[in-house]
Amino acid sequence: MFYGNFDHSLDPKSRLIIPARFRDALTKERKTLDFFLTPGLDKCVFLFATEQYATMCKKLEDRSTATQEERNFARRFFGEANPCTADGMGRIILPDYLKQHASIQKDVKIVGVSTRIEIWDRVKWEHLRAATNDDYESQASGVLR
Numbered sequence: 335m336f337y338g339n340f341d342h343s344l345d346p347k348s349r350l351i352i353p354a355r356f357r358d359a360l361t362k363e364r365k366t367l368d369f370f371l372t373p374g375l376d377k378c379v380f381l382f383a384t385e386q387y388a389t390m391c392k393k394l395e396d397r398s399t400a401t402q403e404e405r406n407f408a409r410r411f412f413g414e415a416n417p418c419t420a421d422g423m424g425r426i427i428l429p430d431y432l433k434q435h436a437s438i439q440k441d442v443k444i445v446g447v448s449t450r451i452e453i454w455d456r457v458k459w460e461h462l463r464a465a466t467n468d469d470y471e472s473q474a475s476g477v478l479r
Contacts, residue, residue: 336446367420381451
């Protein structure tokens with residue numbers, strides 16, 4: 335399970351350090367840090383552990399492709415997925431097309447969201463957080479009923 339948030343920056347080679355807490359949670363179960371990066375919702379980047387990506391793929395494969403919306407989502411989710419392995423220092427390379435999708439320049443916020451990690455442009459994250467801060471109570475009443 336991923337929780338918490340961390341400030342990091344991309345290095346000049348577009349490498350991003352995965353926070354130690356997240357790496358530790360993953361290495362208890364396996365020897366390598368393998369991930370899948372996909373375009374995320376709300377203009378972030380989703381990072382899934384390989385097993386969780388497989389679970390998401392299964393959910394999508396079970397869906398119909400009858401609607402344009404379903405086909406377009408599947409095209410982006412699968413077509414722009416990027417498998418990656420963290421190096422010995424826990425870094426991954428964030429591809430340019432995913433940086434562009436999320437408007438990431440350098441400073442990022444890495445957020446644990448239960449079964450996935452979200453990678454945000456730090457300024458965009460702060461704007462989202464501020465914009466939704468007053469809605470937290472009403473969101474909880476809808477989610478926790």
